[in-house]
Amino acid sequence: MSSAATPLPAVAPEVLAEAVENLTARLRKKLDSVTASCAAAAVREPDGSVGIRFGEDAVVTLRPGPEGTLTRADQAVCSCLLAPRCLHRAAALGAAPLADTPLADTPLADTPLTDTPLTDTPPAEALPVGAPPVPGEPARPRGPGTPPGPETPAPPERALTGAQTAAATALWEAAAEALAAGVTAGGAVVQAELLRAAHTARLAALPRAEAAALRVVRGLRAARERQAAQRLGDLTEAFRELLYTTALLASGSTDPALTGTSRRAYAPGGSLRVYGLCREPVLSATGYGGVVTHLLAPDGARYSVADVRPGGLARARGAGSASVALGGAALDHAGLARGGLRIAGATVSPEGRLGAGRGVKATPLPGTSWSDGPAAALFARPAAEAVADGLAFQDGAEPALLGCDVAVVGAAGEHLLVREARPDAPLLRLRAAHPHPELPHADNLRRLAGHPGLRIRVLGRPDLDRAATLRPLAVGPVPGADHTLRLPEEWLGRADLGYDRLQGQHLPPAGPTSDTTPDTAPAAAPAPAGPDPLADSPLWRVRRLLETGVAGGRRAVAESARDEDHRSGYGPLRRAGFTAAADCAAALATEADRRPRDAFGRLGDPSAEGYARAWLAAAAHLSAAERSLVAASWASPPLT
Numbered sequence: 001m002s003s004a005a006t007p008l009p010a011v012a013p014e015v016l017a018e019a020v021e022n023l024t025a026r027l028r029k030k031l032d033s034v035t036a037s038c039a040a041a042a043v044r045e046p047d048g049s050v051g052i053r054f055g056e057d058a059v060v061t062l063r064p065g066p067e068g069t070l071t072r073a074d075q076a077v078c079s080c081l082l083a084p085r086c087l088h089r090a091a092a093l094g095a096a097p098l099a100d101t102p103l104a105d106t107p108l109a110d111t112p113l114t115d116t117p118l119t120d121t122p123p124a125e126a127l128p129v130g131a132p133p134v135p136g137e138p139a140r141p142r143g144p145g146t147p148p149g150p151e152t153p154a155p156p157e158r159a160l161t162g163a164q165t166a167a168a169t170a171l172w173e174a175a176a177e178a179l180a181a182g183v184t185a186g187g188a189v190v191q192a193e194l195l196r197a198a199h200t201a202r203l204a205a206l207p208r209a210e211a212a213a214l215r216v217v218r219g220l221r222a223a224r225e226r227q228a229a230q231r232l233g234d235l236t237e238a239f240r241e242l243l244y245t246t247a248l249l250a251s252g253s254t255d256p257a258l259t260g261t262s263r264r265a266y267a268p269g270g271s272l273r274v275y276g277l278c279r280e281p282v283l284s285a286t287g288y289g290g291v292v293t294h295l296l297a298p299d300g301a302r303y304s305v306a307d308v309r310p311g312g313l314a315r316a317r318g319a320g321s322a323s324v325a326l327g328g329a330a331l332d333h334a335g336l337a338r339g340g341l342r343i344a345g346a347t348v349s350p351e352g353r354l355g356a357g358r359g360v361k362a363t364p365l366p367g368t369s370w371s372d373g374p375a376a377a378l379f380a381r382p383a384a385e386a387v388a389d390g391l392a393f394q395d396g397a398e399p400a401l402l403g404c405d406v407a408v409v410g411a412a413g414e415h416l417l418v419r420e421a422r423p424d425a426p427l428l429r430l431r432a433a434h435p436h437p438e439l440p441h442a443d444n445l446r447r448l449a450g451h452p453g454l455r456i457r458v459l460g461r462p463d464l465d466r467a468a469t470l471r472p473l474a475v476g477p478v479p480g481a482d483h484t485l486r487l488p489e490e491w492l493g494r495a496d497l498g499y500d501r502l503q504g505q506h507l508p509p510a511g512p513t514s515d516t517t518p519d520t521a522p523a524a525a526p527a528p529a530g531p532d533p534l535a536d537s538p539l540w541r542v543r544r545l546l547e548t549g550v551a552g553g554r555r556a557v558a559e560s561a562r563d564e565d566h567r568s569g570y571g572p573l574r575r576a577g578f579t580a581a582a583d584c585a586a587a588l589a590t591e592a593d594r595r596p597r598d599a600f601g602r603l604g605d606p607s608a609e610g611y612a613r614a615w616l617a618a619a620a621h622l623s624a625a626e627r628s629l630v631a632a633s634w635a636s637p638p639l640t
Contacts, residue, residue: 008042008050008092009064010099012071013214014199019076019090020192027087031094032187034087038095052092054080060092069099094188098195098218159254167204168249171197171213175242176612178216182553183223183235191217206259209249212242223551236543236550240619243612266355269346274303274354275368276337277375277401278459278474281316281439281498282308289316293324293333294401294473295341295354296374302400303352307333313438320499326354327362334499338492340365369493370403370457371479378403379457383420383428383470384635387462391627402470403459404428405478411449414442415469421455421478426633429469430458433498440501447502448475454508455481459494465626467534467633472497483508534629538572542585542622546615554592554611561589581625584618 023031034054041052050062058080064070070093078089160168174197181190198213215238222230248258274295282290290308297303305326307319321334329341342363347355354360370379383404390399406418406428416430432441448454457479460472476494477485487495487506495502549557573582591614596604 008039008096009062010069011076011093011096012069012099013195013217015070015073015076016090016093016096016098017192017196017199018073019084019093020188021196022085023087023090024085027090028189030087031090031189034091035094035188038092042095052088054088054091058086058088060088062092062096070096071099090188094192098214098221158256160249160252160259161204164204164206164259165250165252167197167200167206168209168246171201171206171209172243172246172250172612173197173609175213175216175239175246176608178220179239179243179549179612179615180554180608182549182556183220183551184556185553186220186224191220206249208258209242209245212238212245216242232547232551233543236547236619239550240616240623243616244620247613247616266347266349266357269343269348269354272303272343272346272354273298273340273365274343275340275365275373275375278494279320279333279337279496279499280473281320281434282306283313283316283434283436284308287312289313289319291316291319291322291333293336295336296378298374300374300377301352303348303354305333305336305354313436317438317499320496324362326356327360329362329364331364335364337496338490338494339367367492370459370476371493375403378459379405382422383462384631387464387634388631390462391464391631399462399464401459401461401473403457404470405455405457408448408452408454408456410452411446416445416449418456418458426468426635428634429466430460430472431463431466431469433460433471433473439498441497444475444495444497444500444502445472447507451507453483455484457494462634464630467532467630533633534626537578537629538569538576539578539581539622539625539629541569541573542581542618545585545588546619546622549588549592549615554608557589557592561593578625581618581621584614584621588614588618590614 020028020031038052041054043051043053045051045061048064050064052060052062054060058078060076060078062070063075063077065072065075070076073084076089076093077083078086078092080086080088083089171194174193178186178190178194194213194217198210198217201207201213202210216235219230219235219238223232223235245258248255274297277294277296280292280294282288282292287310288308289311290306292304292306292308295303295305305324307322307325309315311318319333321332324331324333324336326341327343327345329336331339331341342365343354344361345357345359347357347360349355368375370376378401381402383402386400386402390402405421407421409417409419409427411417412429414431414435418428418430419425420428430445432445435442448456455478457476458470458472459474459476460470463469463471474494474496475485477487485495485502485506486508487493491500495506545557545560548560570582570586573579573585588611591611594606594610596606598604
């Protein structure tokens with residue numbers, strides 16, 4: 001049976017870490033080369049186990065449990081004489097995908113649709129406000145402007161225990177060694193050290209640190225296997241998150257956002273009235289699919305109802321019209337997104353997710369348009385102010401949804417250019433929440449781009465990693481405007497871009513292209529994108545240095561520091577006013593090239609911790625500088 005038809009069962013991180021730790025130093029050196037050929041040799045047996053033959057005398061048999069995962073050491077056995085401390089068994093486990101760490105209270109897992117390619121585990125920073133976390137991810141705090149319900153207490157700050165501090169310190173040290181090794185030397189042994197430290201962090205109740213470590217390991221694996229979906233920038237960000245989290249925890253920080261929680265604790269929310277804003281398709285790289293319906297209370301508090309289960313893309317598409325499992329309400333998600341609920345005995349998680357406990361009773365309410373009720377406040381505030389608040393509170397939380405009235409300018413590549421309807425407004429880029437061809441996000445934006453001058457009301461989530469970019473989730477007509485959308489009355493003035501498809505009759509007449517079907521939508525006229533303060537700044541030099549370190553390790557950064565062309569690159573940074581960025585880059589290059597000698601003049605092995613601190617300082621400064629440019633891109637008037 002081919003390897004494509006014989007996927008290896010997922011393995012719990014701690015099982016793999018133990019197998020590698022039991023190897024001798026001589027066997028560890030051979031581990032990467034042996035692991036590379038395991039997947040192709042795997043054969044599924046009639047009893048559901050998977051066998052991998054190594055020569056004539058050794059066969060590794062993997063027998064996953066009922067959930068399809070290897071969670072115990074005795075589920076992987078080898079017939080050789082050295083088993084279980086053998087190279088064959090460790091290589092077979094190393095070739096298997098890493099299992100997700102299950103949450104203690106729910107099997108659900110999801111991530112919103114972004115432009116990030118679907119890899120083994122989606123990035124935590126992509127989680128929507130109010131959505132349930134990815135398996136193994138801690139619950140993330142909600143974005144700004146989304147306070148908990150009135151009866152939901154804020155989590156208390158508790159001092160870290162000695163075990164937590166020790167676990168964070170061990171994970172920091174393992175992360176520093178992995179960063180110094182880089183992708184080129186970050187093989188199975190380095191990954192196993194990270195996994196072992198991550199498991200210790202899990203036992204010490206540090207789920208955010210554990211999740212960050214697993215993202216790094218998955219990124220290292222994907223990069224070494226040269227998977228098409230892997231991006232070096234994603235792995236760089238994963239290292240920054242891991243080092244940042246473990247450094248603060250190791251220093252004794254008691255911030256609850258850093259420790260995270262592996263349980264989604266629901267608190268009584270009393271009686272609530274909530275009104276639908278929009279639906280957001282949800283898709284996970286681990287096969288989950290569904291929908292998150294965003295809700296708003298009269299006092300401006302944000303809530304959500306999620307329905308995410310195994311099923312992948314097919315379920316993500318179908319869940320938009322599935323019934324809402326909340327208090328017996330006879331309503332589906334399409335109706336809830338344009339309707340409302342009166343909830344008695346509500347339970348609410350810290351992220352704003354509404355629970356469906358036995359005591360919850362829900363009654364449907366008539367919906368309100370975006371022009372009336374609590375949603376009107378979303379569109380009354382300049383987008384730049386909302387984005388500035390989002391950047392100020394951005395620490396692992398997704399930004400809150402914002403609304404704005406815009407006029408279509410045209411298409412610029414894959415983006416739709418619009419301009420907010422206020423004086424001195426800059427050009428904004430609307431980027432598809434997900435470019436998957438089976439979802440209508442991109443098609444809807446292309447259709448809108450074919451109508452320059454069209455006035456639309458947009459509700460979406462700002463992309464805080466790109467200049468003046470909004471990921472729209474829904475659109476509607478601008479009240480009082482003539483050249484705007486003409487949506488059906490039953491849509492209540494908005495179209496969910498992930499589910500509804502804009503037709504020719506939904507747009508104002510625009511000549512012969514007004515009655516085209518979605519399959520024959522006209523090509524959008526190109527429009528000048530204007531200056532991009534983030535892309536045009538010399539900060540790319542710092543990012544390239546950081547990514548060089550992730551790809552090639554400490555040695556690659558040291559070699560670049562000896563290059564005259566590289567050192568001269570600090571000049572553009574200083575001339576552009578990025579003096580601190582130039583200093584951080586220079587300090588990183590110097591630390592990477594530090595070669596200590598002992599009393600006899602012999603070269604020693606420098607500690608990786610000093611290098612990791614220098615790398616983290618440069619990465620943290622780069623992130624802050626880029627966020628400042630992003631905020632400026634929303635507020636700056638257009639250049640002429």
